[in-house]
Amino acid sequence: MIRKKAIIFGVTGQDGYYLTKLLLKKNYIVHGIKRRSSSVPTNRISSFLNQKNFKIHYGDLTDTSSIYNIIKIVKPDEIYNLAAQSHVGVSFYTPIFTANVNAIGVLAILEAIRTIKKEIKFYQAGTSEMFGKTKEKFQSEKTVFNPQSPYGAAKVFAHQITQNYRDAYKIFASNGILFNHESHLRGDNFVTKKIVSSLTRIKNGKQKKLVLGNLYSKRDWGHAADYVEAIYKILQQKKPDDFVIATGRDCTIKEFVNKTAKIINLGIKWRGNGLNEIATDKNGKTIISIDKKYFRPLEVDYLKGNAAKAKKILKWKSKISLEDLIKEMVQNEPK
Numbered sequence: 001m002i003r004k005k006a007i008i009f010g011v012t013g014q015d016g017y018y019l020t021k022l023l024l025k026k027n028y029i030v031h032g033i034k035r036r037s038s039s040v041p042t043n044r045i046s047s048f049l050n051q052k053n054f055k056i057h058y059g060d061l062t063d064t065s066s067i068y069n070i071i072k073i074v075k076p077d078e079i080y081n082l083a084a085q086s087h088v089g090v091s092f093y094t095p096i097f098t099a100n101v102n103a104i105g106v107l108a109i110l111e112a113i114r115t116i117k118k119e120i121k122f123y124q125a126g127t128s129e130m131f132g133k134t135k136e137k138f139q140s141e142k143t144v145f146n147p148q149s150p151y152g153a154a155k156v157f158a159h160q161i162t163q164n165y166r167d168a169y170k171i172f173a174s175n176g177i178l179f180n181h182e183s184h185l186r187g188d189n190f191v192t193k194k195i196v197s198s199l200t201r202i203k204n205g206k207q208k209k210l211v212l213g214n215l216y217s218k219r220d221w222g223h224a225a226d227y228v229e230a231i232y233k234i235l236q237q238k239k240p241d242d243f244v245i246a247t248g249r250d251c252t253i254k255e256f257v258n259k260t261a262k263i264i265n266l267g268i269k270w271r272g273n274g275l276n277e278i279a280t281d282k283n284g285k286t287i288i289s290i291d292k293k294y295f296r297p298l299e300v301d302y303l304k305g306n307a308a309k310a311k312k313i314l315k316w317k318s319k320i321s322l323e324d325l326i327k328e329m330v331q332n333e334p335k
Contacts, residue, residue, distance in 0.1 A: 003053070005076040007031045009061065009109070010083030014185040015125070017044040018228040019080060024053055026232075031074050033059040033083070044185055061105025062097075071112040071120070078121045078235050081109055084155075087189055088129055091151035092297055102154035103161075110165040110173065121172040121235045124162040127155050128179040128220065128246070128303045138306035141177065141242050148298035163242070172240045179220040179246035179305040181227040182325055184332035191253060192221065196260055196326065200333040202287050203266045209287055213294025215254040215277065220304045222247045223320035223328075233314040246305020247318040257288065260326050 006023050010016050011032030023030050032045065036058040048054040057074075059066040061083050071079070084102045085091060091098040106124055113120045129152035131139045147153045159175050166173040186193040191212070201207035222245075230245045251259075254270075257279070261268045268279040268287065279288035310316045 006078040007076045064108045068112045095150035103157040106158040126177040140306040174240040175242040177244045181222045181224045183224040196329045218250040230316045243310045250304040
């Protein structure tokens with residue numbers, strides 16, 4: 001039996017870990033791409049480093065030659081692009097870098113596939129942030145994009161250029177429009193990880209206060225382990241296509257805080273409004289406050305996905321509840 005070969009761009013991230021684990025279990029040979037200058041450590045994938053079916057290559061989505069050379073050498077069956085400048089807030093401060101990685105980097109991969117081996121299947125990781133400001137109660141594959149950040153705008157380009165290469169060159173190129181998905185492996189600069197880590201530290205007397213931005217942003221949160229199963233299934237279809245991957249449930253930042261506090265048995269009480277809203281502990285001490293610096297220049301207040309197409313065609317649905325996700329994140333916090 002000939003083993004399939006897969007390249008994963010963004011292998012050191014949360015999704016890279018879960019996808020690598022899944023593909024190795026399915027007997028793939030996995031080639032992970034890591035930036036040599038990456039500030040992201042390889043601790044997430046350390047358990048794979050000594051496995052014979054896992055290989056690390058140095059490459060960068062801003063370096064077209066490195067992308068081309070890796071694909072030419074490996075000649076994979078599948079390429080999963082999970083790499084990105086993935087922080088929405090940061091994209092306002094580094095818009096050109098964000099565009100180079102999240103948009104032009106994707107074009108470089110597609111060009112390499114076109115010129116090296118058109119039979120390679122390609123997966124592009126999209127995001128619910130592409131929908132941005134929307135009036136639709138549920139966002140689906142038919143919802144019009146209206147991004148509200150350089151991150152979202154760059155991802156729209158990546159999504160549409162993937163469709164363009166699929167149609168123009170008959171490449172098996174598919175998009176996954178993934179809504180927020182978390183795990184204990186989430187980076188510290190993401191709000192869910194920040195909330196869980198900070199409240200746990202406050203509970204243990206190791207931190208005094210948590211400072212947040214917009215408490216009333218609503219997001220559709222799932223578990224990364226569930227979502228990478230959908231990613232894999234997308235490339236196993238007979239025809240390339242685009243799929244929304246979501247739970248169909250929404251939750252505000254404030255509700256996420258309340259759920260986390262309940263799980264760790266940290267009693268909190270809210271009072272005030274707007275920038276003056278705070279949460280206090282049982283002693284009346286302020287442990288959560290709001291700071292305008294954590295608001296984005298353009299806020300996206302509401303995102304909730306309709307994954308009916310994925311459910312029907314991929315036979316996929318979210319399995320892990322938000323409460324169980326938070327419990328897992330809490331259990332993996334340092335004691």
